[in-house]
Amino acid sequence: MGVKAVLIVCDGMGDRPVRHGHEWGTPLSAANTPNLDELAAEGVNGIMDVISPGIVPGSDTAHLALLGYDPYEHYAGRGVFEALGAGLELQEGDVAFRANFATVDERLVIKDRRAGRKGDKRLEAAIDGMEIDGVRVILRNTVGHRCAVVLRPLEEGVKLSKYVSDCDPHADGVRVAECKPLRDDDAARRTAAIVNEFLRRSHEILKEHPVNKERAERGVPPANFLLLRGAGEFFQVERFEERWGFRAACVAGASLYKGVARFIGMDVLHVENATGDPNTDLRAKASAALKALEEYDLVFIHVKATDNFGHDGDFEGKKRMLERIDEELIAEVREVARSDTLIAVTADHSTPVSVKRHSGDPVPLLIHGEGVRRDDVSSFDELSAARGGLCRLRGADLMPMLADLMGFFKMYGT
Amino acid sequence: MGVKAVLIVCDGMGDRPVRHGHEWGTPLSAANTPNLDELAAEGVNGIMDVISPGIVPGSDTAHLALLGYDPYEHYAGRGVFEALGAGLELQEGDVAFRANFATVDERLVIKDRRAGRKGDKRLEAAIDGMEIDGVRVILRNTVGHRCAVVLRPLEEGVKLSKYVSDCDPHADGVRVAECKPLRDDDAARRTAAIVNEFLRRSHEILKEHPVNKERAERGVPPANFLLLRGAGEFFQVERFEERWGFRAACVAGASLYKGVARFIGMDVLHVENATGDPNTDLRAKASAALKALEEYDLVFIHVKATDNFGHDGDFEGKKRMLERIDEELIAEVREVARSDTLIAVTADHSTPVSVKRHSGDPVPLLIHGEGVRRDDVSSFDELSAARGGLCRLRGADLMPMLADLMGFFKMYGT
Structure with missing residues (x-):
């Protein structure tokens, strides 16, 4: 002892x-x-x-x-630790991000990086589970505007990579950044493409969502975009x-x-x-x-x-x-x-x-x-x-x- | 200077x-x-x-x-340093152990891990040089019950390994442990088999040896078993x-x-x-x-x-x-x-x-x-x-x- x-x-x-x-x-x-x-x-x-x-x-x-x-x-990358800290269970091969609910205008220029610091579980539910090209997207709204996003391959052979750029430009008044592969390989290119498709589809859903109409009426900035950053790849230690x-x-x-x-x-x-x-x-x-x-x-x-x-x-x-x-x-x-x-x-x-x-x-x-x-x-x-x-x-x-x-x-x- | x-x-x-x-x-x-x-x-x-x-x-x-x-x-493993310290010359490929003369009963239960702390050069001579499956066994009785044991391949291609378990359970009243391979490869399996055969044959020789009959008459625990531990593989540095x-x-x-x-x-x-x-x-x-x-x-x-x-x-x-x-x-x-x-x-x-x-x-x-x-x-x-x-x-x-x-x-x- x-x-x-x-x-x-x-x-x-x-x-x-x-x-x-x-x-x-x-x-x-x-x-x-x-x-x-x-x-x-x-x-x-x-x-x-x-x-x-x-x-x-x-x-x-x-x-x-x-x-x-x-x-x-x-070191697995920040997104992995944030997702685990949010209580998500991760699997070998998952790629995880930190994310913010944000407010963007129709040209995707950021009006408020934190969407008034307010998230919403109904918005989470509207997005969580989306499937893109053999990958499931898991979204968890943790505290306020903060989220964790996980990309999980649904098929053997779908390899994802943490080597993709942030789409969060860390400033208001600028346009959302496109996610780019940071390595010249299939996994990074695939991951960036899935992230960009996810940003597009989730924005489509969020901007029309009744919750955001309610928010607009109450003067709360709509949570109509997910800004991803800090990609990490989960592995067992x-x-x-x-x-x-x-x-x-x-x-x-x-x-x-x-x-x-x-x-x-x-x-x-x-x-x-x-x-x-x-x-x-x-x-x-x-x-x-x-x-x-x-x-x-x-x-x-x-x-x-x-x-x-x-x-x-x-x-x-x-x-x-x-x-x-x-x-x-x-x-x-x-x-x-x-x-x-x-x-x-x-x-x-x-x-x-x-x-x-x-x-x-x-x-x-x-x-x-x-x-x-x-x-x-x-x-x-x-x-x-x-x-x-x-x-x-x-x-x-x-x-x-x-x-x-x-x-x-x-x-x-x- | x-x-x-x-x-x-x-x-x-x-x-x-x-x-x-x-x-x-x-x-x-x-x-x-x-x-x-x-x-x-x-x-x-x-x-x-x-x-x-x-x-x-x-x-x-x-x-x-x-x-x-x-x-x-x-780091070559303890047995190598003990054998060299005992004055033995080692060759690349040798596997060396520390060993004790011990006293066991007919069921191989240890009565005295140190055989009354007494070794005997005549017992050393009775065992030293034994050959098993292309390997020569060198035994040196150093101080008291302490010994060094070296397995030396006699033929090209006979590879031995230090990844084998101790047969010394470090306690009296328990049975001698079998030597087991600690890696899943031929060299470890061969080494463990040779050690076990050596333990068996040396016990046969020691238990019948006149020196041990003398010891029994004088009330000294017979040195009828060799407990090996701390396998090491020699290499030149x-x-x-x-x-x-x-x-x-x-x-x-x-x-x-x-x-x-x-x-x-x-x-x-x-x-x-x-x-x-x-x-x-x-x-x-x-x-x-x-x-x-x-x-x-x-x-x-x-x-x-x-x-x-x-x-x-x-x-x-x-x-x-x-x-x-x-x-x-x-x-x-x-x-x-x-x-x-x-x-x-x-x-x-x-x-x-x-x-x-x-x-x-x-x-x-x-x-x-x-x-x-x-x-x-x-x-x-x-x-x-x-x-x-x-x-x-x-x-x-x-x-x-x-x-x-x-x-x-x-x-x-x-």
């Missing part, structure tokens, strides 16, 4: 120091986080390049690395429990992280009011995680909102979110966890408020629990962590280290 | 901190080791993941890495001197380490009373190494017993062994070595007394000698080393660093 562990990933938590008021530092160094600081003081700290130094990770590749799957080998020898569960709000967890065979727990937004119920996540520890060896808790504040360049917002995490999540986990439960806290990447995007700066990492080599660090932040006993690691090192500390390990050699 | 170097590897020296008496620390931090501490203070220090972070090394893979051979490319450009010798007690050294073409020096046990003669090892420096550029000294105390969970024993190493080995080497001789001290892996097994925790490393970038570390232990000027390295980095400091190097590029 091994030791249990909680892995807390605060999305985009890492930052670059800036002058703020009379001080100089990062949102994390400025935040009042007594619980994190105590864990740092009693634990071992370091900085971690989630992919490798200077490489700017996406959230999907970063999480694959943190959870012990080399993304250069296991070794399940987490087989790979690492222990059972893991995921507590997350945002669908991407649930999708990555499902992709690698982790169980995803439903937590009421875990939204993936700044209003998420952190105490509910903490208590769901602690309960799950009765059944699972490792619980991975994801908190999204730190990243949102980074993208917004909101120093104070990010700082306050970190203070909330400290009080409502870290404190709860610390208090209730068994004394020998390992607690690891880190980020998937930095999202510095000064640059408002993901960056390649390493993230801080602390590991607290019996047997760790305590260091002199007494504050949890990017600058202090760099002086810690873990020195500098890579994201791929995290899961082997936790597995070893938990007592689940495979010796290499004899 | 390059600088000379001594590399001292204390097996399993790395540990995890625990509370002991009124203190908190590791056996190494608790031990009184003035010589190691002076070397640390005058040298440069760091922590090292012998394979990579969190990966738990076996002793064989770890030593390949430390001596500059990527184990993922050069680039010799150490070719690879690194300088000559190296090995001073070790235990056969595994001598075997790894022979495998890579290092000379192995015979040292009287270097036993691989806690009673080993450390001063004899030191003086043999210093003498060897006249002829060799690098001498690798291996000390096994620190690992034994780790496996036993014996904090005080490990601490005292480290104190003996400091006084009887490190002090001697320091005193007699030329002032410009490099001294590197490290471990092949951690064997924490708290978990009584190898672990993935990094090991401390110090390098002392002219030109190294001295840091602020003044004590040689796992926690202090992490603050040293070498930061965090991998085992594969050690030999290139030593070669460079010694003045033997190949520039990469121009």
Whole structure:
């Protein structure tokens, strides 16, 4: 029986120091986080390049690395994780996309990329199951205007490809982009052709749909187009429990992280009011995680909102979110966890408020629990962590280290 | 003419901190080791993941890495190193095993896995050289009940494989296990069949042998079975001197380490009373190494017993062994070595007394000698080393660093 562990990933938590008021530092160094600081003081700290130094990770590749799957080998493409996170079951050979309900005019110029941020299950039903050239199209409207779209071959020999371009131009006032093959092969050409046919047919159905007439009457932008992006190809990977020898569960709000967890065979727990937004119920996540520890060896808790504040360049917002995490999540986990439960806290990447995007700066990492080599660090932040006993690691090192500390390990050699 | 170097590897020296008496620390931090501490203070220090972070090394893979051979490319399997360590000459295509003389009853249930820890050269002679299906079996009884067994193809085209299961169930009171192929190919099936036939025939010979009748009369468990495990396939690797450009010798007690050294073409020096046990003669090892420096550029000294105390969970024993190493080995080497001789001290892996097994925790490393970038570390232990000027390295980095400091190097590029 091994030791249990909680892995807390605060999305985009890492930052670059800036002058703020009379001080100089990062949102994390400025935040009042007594619980994190105590864990740092009693634990071992370091900085971690989630992919490798200077490489700017996406959230999907970063999480694959943190959870012990080399993304250069296991990256299926964003659409796959979004579709899995939306609860869809995928099959080998499926190609999946993220999608938005959008509002376009008669010339297919985008009036609102998000169709007033409102989807509709009746519109989903009108499209879902469409068949085009031996492929079934599965549509799922997840939250607001957001959707997942899956192309599933219905016949042996119909090969699809993730190497097709986005039709979402990421801007209003421009025309919808045509989907183009990004490789010179049959699968990419076929996939692009099916996507374009799907966009045409679904637009025909949506623009005439009574729901959109109702919306127009109520002044809601009609959801008359599906903008696809982020094609991914699903394939089976070794399940987490087989790979690492222990059972893991995921507590997350945002669908991407649930999708990555499902992709690698982790169980995803439903937590009421875990939204993936700044209003998420952190105490509910903490208590769901602690309960799950009765059944699972490792619980991975994801908190999204730190990243949102980074993208917004909101120093104070990010700082306050970190203070909330400290009080409502870290404190709860610390208090209730068994004394020998390992607690690891880190980020998937930095999202510095000064640059408002993901960056390649390493993230801080602390590991607290019996047997760790305590260091002199007494504050949890990017600058202090760099002086810690873990020195500098890579994201791929995290899961082997936790597995070893938990007592689940495979010796290499004899 | 390059600088000379001594590399001292204390097996399993790395540990995890625990509370002991009124203190908190590791056996190494608790031990009184003035010589190691002076070397640390005058040298440069760091922590090292012998394979990579969190990966738990076996002793064989770890030593390949430390001596500059990527184990993922050069690992031949334990049996090969044991056979070489026993002094056997191996040929390309040989499959080698570790073996025990054991005592079994008429139903092949194991009564004593180690046959009273007593072997016999006359029993070796009765079995050695047996031929089965185009394969010669070579048996060497090394120390006590321990043996090495080699299967050598006598004809072109007879291919053997290391992918066969152990027949040693590692427990008394259970039946000897049948050797099974672990891959679905001819070589594995042939090897398993030959092993099983060897077990049968050697048991027939051993159980009737006069030596075992004598043993029975004296109350010594008969050595009537050979338990094989750890199959390895021998192949030639680039010799150490070719690879690194300088000559190296090995001073070790235990056969595994001598075997790894022979495998890579290092000379192995015979040292009287270097036993691989806690009673080993450390001063004899030191003086043999210093003498060897006249002829060799690098001498690798291996000390096994620190690992034994780790496996036993014996904090005080490990601490005292480290104190003996400091006084009887490190002090001697320091005193007699030329002032410009490099001294590197490290471990092949951690064997924490708290978990009584190898672990993935990094090991401390110090390098002392002219030109190294001295840091602020003044004590040689796992926690202090992490603050040293070498930061965090991998085992594969050690030999290139030593070669460079010694003045033997190949520039990469121009």
